[in-house]
Amino acid sequence: MKPLRYFLLACLAMGCASLAQADIDIVVAPTFDSSNQAAPPDTTDYEGNFYDFVSTFPPNPITIGTFDFTIPTGKYVVGGTISGTFGDVNIPVTALTDLFVLDGAIQVAACDSFTDPCAAGTIDGSLVSWSYTFTANDLKNLASDFAAGSLDFTANQNSFGAVVVGTPSLDLQVAPEPSSIVTLAGALLAFATWRRRK
Amino acid sequence: MKNTLVLFAALALSVAAPSLVNAQIVTWTATSSPVQSTLAGGPWTLSQGPDPTTTYCTAGGTGVPIVNPSTTVNTMNPFYFPFVTGSGNNLQGYFDYRPDAIDEAIIAASSKDGGLTWTFQQQVASLSADCPTSDPAAGNDDGEGHPHTISFLGTTWLYLLDRRNDYVDDAGLIVQRLTPNIPGGQPLKPVAAGTTFTPPVSLPAGASLFAGWDFNLDSNTSVTFKNITGSPKFKINNSPATSIGTGTATPLGMTNPYTYSTSPVTVGSNAGSDITTTEGSTDPNSDFTSNSWRVRGLNNAAGPAGEGNGWNTAAPQYTQGAEFDVPTTGHYHVVFQYDWYVTAQGFRDLQAQYNTNISNASGWTNVGPIQVTPDGGGFVNQITVDFTALGITGVDNNPNFGVRLVGAYDPTYTGPGAPTYTGASLTNGQPTLYNNNSGNWRFDEMNFFGNNSPSIITSPISTVTPTRTTGLLNPDGILAVVPGTYPVKVLYIQKQVEGDYSFPTAQQCADPPVVPPFYPYSLSANHDIATVRLATTANGVNFTDLGPVTGLNDSTTVSYTGIRYVSPNGALVPLPNGNWGLFFGAGNCIDGDSDSFHAIAYAESSDLANWTVYNGINNPIVSRPTATFTDQATGNLLTIPATPPVVGATQAWFAGRVYAPNAIVNSNGSGVSLIFDGYDQGYAAKGANKDLSSYRNVGQVFLSSGGVVLP
Numbered sequence: 001m002k003p004l005r006y007f008l009l010a011c012l013a014m015g016c017a018s019l020a021q022a023d024i025d026i027v028v029a030p031t032f033d034s035s036n037q038a039a040p041p042d043t044t045d046y047e048g049n050f051y052d053f054v055s056t057f058p059p060n061p062i063t064i065g066t067f068d069f070t071i072p073t074g075k076y077v078v079g080g081t082i083s084g085t086f087g088d089v090n091i092p093v094t095a096l097t098d099l100f101v102l103d104g105a106i107q108v109a110a111c112d113s114f115t116d117p118c119a120a121g122t123i124d125g126s127l128v129s130w131s132y133t134f135t136a137n138d139l140k141n142l143a144s145d146f147a148a149g150s151l152d153f154t155a156n157q158n159s160f161g162a163v164v165v166g167t168p169s170l171d172l173q174v175a176p177e178p179s180s181i182v183t184l185a186g187a188l189l190a191f192a193t194w195r196r197r198k
Numbered sequence: 199m200k201n202t203l204v205l206f207a208a209l210a211l212s213v214a215a216p217s218l219v220n221a222q223i224v225t226w227t228a229t230s231s232p233v234q235s236t237l238a239g240g241p242w243t244l245s246q247g248p249d250p251t252t253t254y255c256t257a258g259g260t261g262v263p264i265v266n267p268s269t270t271v272n273t274m275n276p277f278y279f280p281f282v283t284g285s286g287n288n289l290q291g292y293f294d295y296r297p298d299a300i301d302e303a304i305i306a307a308s309s310k311d312g313g314l315t316w317t318f319q320q321q322v323a324s325l326s327a328d329c330p331t332s333d334p335a336a337g338n339d340d341g342e343g344h345p346h347t348i349s350f351l352g353t354t355w356l357y358l359l360d361r362r363n364d365y366v367d368d369a370g371l372i373v374q375r376l377t378p379n380i381p382g383g384q385p386l387k388p389v390a391a392g393t394t395f396t397p398p399v400s401l402p403a404g405a406s407l408f409a410g411w412d413f414n415l416d417s418n419t420s421v422t423f424k425n426i427t428g429s430p431k432f433k434i435n436n437s438p439a440t441s442i443g444t445g446t447a448t449p450l451g452m453t454n455p456y457t458y459s460t461s462p463v464t465v466g467s468n469a470g471s472d473i474t475t476t477e478g479s480t481d482p483n484s485d486f487t488s489n490s491w492r493v494r495g496l497n498n499a500a501g502p503a504g505e506g507n508g509w510n511t512a513a514p515q516y517t518q519g520a521e522f523d524v525p526t527t528g529h530y531h532v533v534f535q536y537d538w539y540v541t542a543q544g545f546r547d548l549q550a551q552y553n554t555n556i557s558n559a560s561g562w563t564n565v566g567p568i569q570v571t572p573d574g575g576g577f578v579n580q581i582t583v584d585f586t587a588l589g590i591t592g593v594d595n596n597p598n599f600g601v602r603l604v605g606a607y608d609p610t611y612t613g614p615g616a617p618t619y620t621g622a623s624l625t626n627g628q629p630t631l632y633n634n635n636s637g638n639w640r641f642d643e644m645n646f647f648g649n650n651s652p653s654i655i656t657s658p659i660s661t662v663t664p665t666r667t668t669g670l671l672n673p674d675g676i677l678a679v680v681p682g683t684y685p686v687k688v689l690y691i692q693k694q695v696e697g698d699y700s701f702p703t704a705q706q707c708a709d710p711p712v713v714p715p716f717y718p719y720s721l722s723a724n725h726d727i728a729t730v731r732l733a734t735t736a737n738g739v740n741f742t743d744l745g746p747v748t749g750l751n752d753s754t755t756v757s758y759t760g761i762r763y764v765s766p767n768g769a770l771v772p773l774p775n776g777n778w779g780l781f782f783g784a785g786n787c788i789d790g791d792s793d794s795f796h797a798i799a800y801a802e803s804s805d806l807a808n809w810t811v812y813n814g815i816n817n818p819i820v821s822r823p824t825a826t827f828t829d830q831a832t833g834n835l836l837t838i839p840a841t842p843p844v845v846g847a848t849q850a851w852f853a854g855r856v857y858a859p860n861a862i863v864n865s866n867g868s869g870v871s872l873i874f875d876g877y878d879q880g881y882a883a884k885g886a887n888k889d890l891s892s893y894r895n896v897g898q899v900f901l902s903s904g905g906v907v908l909p
Binding site for chain 2: 087091092114119121123126160164
């Protein structure tokens with residue numbers, strides 16, 4: 001009986017651990033909005049429309065695109081990071097820009113100063129990277145979007161120029177849902193009980 | 199004893215300190231020898247036939263310009279003024295493609311080996327798509343060149359020099375925004391091939407070109423002048439019709455009683471304006487040679503009374519030229535734009551005027567600055583008067599509106615008769631009195647733009663590209679962009695053509711020395727002034743000049759070891775602790791040219807405004823051949839350069855010119871790839887002796903920073 005008991009305990013421990021630790025990563029790039037000026041073959045970057053001081057300024061928010069993904073049945077998102085660069089392989093800078101998900105509710109990056117390398121450029125021409133890891137509260141607010149398998153990605157442009165975002169990427173860590181753990185544990189307990197009676 | 203030691207050490211440090219402050223940060227050494235770059239694909243190159251009339255185009259020279267497949271690799275010429283971005287060995291280049299007397303275009307190419315080999319991407323901003331044999335009107339090579347780009351705030355801008363005689367070093371740089379990454383990966387999306395400045399083909403919503411003259415469908419009619427002895431007939435047109443909208447054009451002051459200095463003199467003139475073809479306007483009709491309207495009297499040679507040339511210094515200021523009356527009814531934010539041409543002897547200065555009630559003869563008011571024709575005359579295109587931007591009211595929605603373009607006294611002339619009119623051709627760089635017997639003005643693309651509603655606050659031509667920079671003084675090109683700055687800071691070259699005639703003779707270059715075998719040609723002295731200046735821009739178009747920098751050149755030096763000229767397209771290299779290094783083309787009186795191609799020099803600065811040259815004409819990075827000259831400044835025999843060039847001995851392909859260095863820092867910060875341009879010396883020969891086999895060569899050499907790690 002002892003080996004069986006250890007086996008059950010181990011199974012329960014693994015199931016509980018999976019509540020806090022993802023077992024797979026889902027990494028997706030967005031489907032870009034039609035406003036993207038970076039036409040194919042470049043499908044990894046967003047270059048927005050140009051706005052100067054005299055033409056009509058863009059109505060914020062600007063839709064960059066949508067991250068579409070599928071969370072496997074029985075799994076849920078336990079963590080997530082969105083990242084990219086200001087500027088892309090063609091244009092190494094961006095207009096002053098705030099980046100958001102969840103209809104503007106969660107700000108994930110900002111380029112707020114004309115003299116910041118994200119807007120003015122770096123000395124060596126390299127791109128300025130940005131990254132944002134969702135908080136527990138963010139994950140809670142994003143739950144319905146995750147369940148729907150779609151997350152919007154928008155920008156507020158705050159200056160002359162164009163929004164340029166290079167290689168935006170959404171990295172979601174998923175794990176089995178708690179209900180699955182309970183089901184598994186119940187099944188194991190039933191199995192153990194059956195063995196004891198036998 | 200201890201105190202003595204401390205005192206000695208302090209003394210030693212204080213002596214050493216100044217030299218430490220001014221010490222050179224990087225001493226460059228070559229780690230390779232210069233080699234000529236190659237180009238895979240792309241347009242015709244020099245190696246594809248000594249006679250471009252039969253090889254430049256398909257079908258033995260009668261077809262279309264050839265485009266080589268990517269499998270064809272040629273020595274990279276004739277390309278010059280390279281502008282290169284990138285990092286390590288992965289480079290994006292823009293080149294000025296300029297086959298002699300055929301074309302000038304901007305070429306994009308990429309390299310994956312630091313500039314040793316390039317792969318063609320696309321050709322844009324081409325002056326002419328013609329074959330040499332077709333003798334096209336636009337088929338010389340004075341197009342758009344000296345490419346340079348600036349990136350900021352999510353935008354990238356391409357700057358080009360408009361090299362035509364009428365614009366070069368006078369008008370602003372041509373600037374247009376690049377949106378790269380179109381299908382096929384070409385980097386120059388908005389620059390259409392085969393284009394130059396033309397009237398806008400598309401306007402913002404609500405804006406229109408509501409009235410204008412291009413004169414293309416107009417013609418002259420034969421008119422008998424019974425008031426002239428013999429009742430001669432002349433084919434004239436004193437009232438050309440509009441090509442768009444409604445308006446009236448009238449010559450001003452051409453019928454007059456003045457005396458003309460023909461031999462014998464002619465007294466009096468009748469207006470004899472006519473339609474004639476002229477090359478160089480923005481009218482795209484017929485390969486840029488299109489009809490223009492010539493304003494003058496009947497004749498510019500001796501004739502009976504009444505046949506004078508029309509233009510005359512006896513005419514009061516602002517009374518000779520042309521008037522264009524255009525009702526602006528229903529149009530707002532009116533913008534007037536026109537091309538103005540002056541023949542070599544025509545009036546040099548033009549003043550625009552406007553009148554919000556043309557029935558009021560005293561209602562004409564000057565608007566905008568006096569326009570000045572280039573030396574020798576020519577077109578000054580797309581002169582723009584934005585009345586709203588100037589704060590002028592009463593122009594919009596006005597049935598009685600008109601403008602005049604009239605002769606103005608030359609404010610720079612102080613000779614006999616001043617103030618008065620001067621001619622378009624300068625003598626030793628100075629204006630001279632108008633000759634009273636020849637010369638005229640011509641007009642083309644007289645365009646009136648407007649919005650259809652006063653609620654539209656933007657200019658009707660606000661989104662038209664390309665446009666010209668403002669605020670850069672006599673720009674010859676951008677020398678370097680300071681990375682990581684906003685407003686963006688640039689070093690640029692101001693070139694004042696024939697500007698040094700006002701200098702004392704001792705500060706003007708004499709004719710260059712003839713020193714065979716490397717300097718065998720008899721050349722004329724150059725009289726331009728090249729000044730390196732700083733400027734900033736927040737929008738890529740409008741610049742604010744910050745004044746000249748010091749230390750790079752001396753525009754008054756006649757020393758053959760001094761740097762008198764600096765050329766565009768240099769290379770700014772970040773150095774440790776916020777300092778800057780600069781590679782640049784340096785020139786002197788030996789070359790007889792202000793394009794600054796005697797050597798590639800190197801300087802350093804801590805503030806971009808004050809520079810110290812560490813590799814000059816006499817100890818250069820790269821140089822034309824070493825020779826012994828009698829120095830103009832001292833009369834002494836000097837071997838120049840005294841110190842061999844950093845990259846080693848001069849090679850034939852850059853013996854005639856070497857300039858336009860670009861320096862790309864390598865991946866570990868230990869050095870740079872220096873990409874530059876060179877000519878063989880035979881290109882400077884005259885006439886049939888001119889060697890067209892090896893000019894505008896792109897080349898490359900690796901330099902080490904000597905242990906200094908570049909940021």
